[in-house]
Amino acid sequence: MKKKVAMLSVCSALTFSLFTGLNTDKARASEETTRYLIAYKGNLPSNFSETVTKAGGKVERVIKEIGILEAASSDPAFLSSIKQDTNVQAAEKELEVYLEDDPNPADGMPITTIPQPDWNNPNQNYHEYQWDVKRVTNDFKSFDINKGNHDTVVGIIDTGLDFNHPDLKENADLAGSKTFVPGTKDAWDQNGHGTHVAGSIAGNGKVFGVGPNLKVRSYRVFGATGGAEESWITDAIVAAANDGVAVINMSLGGWRWIANNLDEKGESASMVAYHRALQYATKKGVTVVVSAGNDSRDLNSLQDMQSYWAKYGLDIKGPSRVAPAQIPGVVTVSSSNKWSNDSIAFYSNYGSVIDVAGPGGDNGPVYDALFRENPTLYRDFPTAEILSKRDFMYRTLSTWPTYLAPNVTSNLRGYALLHGTSMAAPKVAGIAGVIKAAHPEYTPAQVQASLRQTAVDLGKPGQDPLFGSGEANIYNALTSK
Numbered sequence: 001m002k003k004k005v006a007m008l009s010v011c012s013a014l015t016f017s018l019f020t021g022l023n024t025d026k027a028r029a030s031e032e033t034t035r036y037l038i039a040y041k042g043n044l045p046s047n048f049s050e051t052v053t054k055a056g057g058k059v060e061r062v063i064k065e066i067g068i069l070e071a072a073s074s075d076p077a078f079l080s081s082i083k084q085d086t087n088v089q090a091a092e093k094e095l096e097v098y099l100e101d102d103p104n105p106a107d108g109m110p111i112t113t114i115p116q117p118d119w120n121n122p123n124q125n126y127h128e129y130q131w132d133v134k135r136v137t138n139d140f141k142s143f144d145i146n147k148g149n150h151d152t153v154v155g156i157i158d159t160g161l162d163f164n165h166p167d168l169k170e171n172a173d174l175a176g177s178k179t180f181v182p183g184t185k186d187a188w189d190q191n192g193h194g195t196h197v198a199g200s201i202a203g204n205g206k207v208f209g210v211g212p213n214l215k216v217r218s219y220r221v222f223g224a225t226g227g228a229e230e231s232w233i234t235d236a237i238v239a240a241a242n243d244g245v246a247v248i249n250m251s252l253g254g255w256r257w258i259a260n261n262l263d264e265k266g267e268s269a270s271m272v273a274y275h276r277a278l279q280y281a282t283k284k285g286v287t288v289v290v291s292a293g294n295d296s297r298d299l300n301s302l303q304d305m306q307s308y309w310a311k312y313g314l315d316i317k318g319p320s321r322v323a324p325a326q327i328p329g330v331v332t333v334s335s336s337n338k339w340s341n342d343s344i345a346f347y348s349n350y351g352s353v354i355d356v357a358g359p360g361g362d363n364g365p366v367y368d369a370l371f372r373e374n375p376t377l378y379r380d381f382p383t384a385e386i387l388s389k390r391d392f393m394y395r396t397l398s399t400w401p402t403y404l405a406p407n408v409t410s411n412l413r414g415y416a417l418l419h420g421t422s423m424a425a426p427k428v429a430g431i432a433g434v435i436k437a438a439h440p441e442y443t444p445a446q447v448q449a450s451l452r453q454t455a456v457d458l459g460k461p462g463q464d465p466l467f468g469s470g471e472a473n474i475y476n477a478l479t480s481k
Helices: 048-052 078-082 131-136 193-202 230-242 269-283 303-311 363-375 375-380 419-438 445-452 473-481
Strands: 017-021 034-040 058-063 068-073 090-091 096-100 153-158 216-219 247-250 254-257 288-292 318-323 333-335 356-359 396-399 415-418
Touching: 017 415, 034 153, 034 269, 034 396, 048 058, 048 078, 058 230, 058 269, 058 333, 058 419, 068 078, 068 230, 078 090, 078 333, 090 269, 096 230, 131 356, 131 396, 131 419, 153 193, 153 419, 193 216, 193 318, 193 419, 230 247, 230 269, 247 419, 269 288, 269 318, 288 419, 303 318, 318 375, 333 419, 363 473, 419 445, 419 473
Parallel strands: 153 216, 153 247, 247 288, 288 333, 333 356
Antiparallel strands: 017 096, 034 068, 034 090, 058 068, 254 318, 396 415
């Protein structure tokens, strides 16, 4: 077992965990080999390869635009040695994001009442189940004004796409998609998460996305079951920006302490890499939309953050951050639900960092009430009885790879009911894409301003830590003066 020293925000019906330590991918390196993230003080020095080799490592990945590289070494002294280089700002063991399946639902919970897709019947659709997309488009009325276009590309940094899905194949850019997962050759989705995200943005068939004519491009950073290293993610951000995407959606993120804890001083290499990559993308004109995370934590509360670490036996004294949700310049999205205008989804993180909310669904009002009575039990020690209180019809329906087995939430082929800030963020990314399609001259700051100014005010009047400026709405954005 790896020592768990951090955990990613739960950004969907999947749980994302952040680990350090040895990588178990034997195809890339032996168990004794560790990979490191190195942030230089500015541009990469001309002799970086030589200094890494001299310290006992091997360069594995170079992100020259932001002065970041990944190195591998089996020498236990490598980290201390590379830190002696005066050109190095920060260095650390690579952090990995892992996907873990949602706990199997209790008996009788999977939805079996929705008819299986008939691909030969163009009149069959699931639009009536799409409460989330209907709400942010005002019952699809925004489609009469602007559906997006193929000149406007939303880059999805995730698990990949099912490029042949009937609802996505006209909008999915297979040729332009990339994988950053070593040992893989393409961006096809072997997990399902990325395809679900893509359907919320640009589905055009039995389900609709917010912008059914937007183009979506995959930047794959997750394998079927393996982890995504921080260097892969930041490399994907830079690549998407270089490719000229209009919007990036990142339904991922992780907790990271940022001050003098566990032998670390100052900002970590991963935080430096995120800051630089996101600044680079913004300067290239890219609007970056990220999920707030699903830990049901107050991101303004030091006590709430410290209690998060305490459950893993770690005494983190200083402040923490969820990256990239708490990095300046991004659009950070909390999750609203189907049944309440006053409270966000039970799992959603919140705080002053929230810009807007997006409908990400939940397990229904019964489960919500029980969760809020005892959040520690429901969050950390769910039992079969607890899980039986979930109602998956309150989640969000979107595309799922047609070649994968049905998700445990239903028996549907090609579609799945998921919930999380992972599902909230792509609604906002889709709205940002359509805004950009309508106003290609807009800068990221102008797109963000439009999102906030035209959001539907939920919760307390005005800006609040749950919904930010409110729930984003593309119809309002397109019709505002």
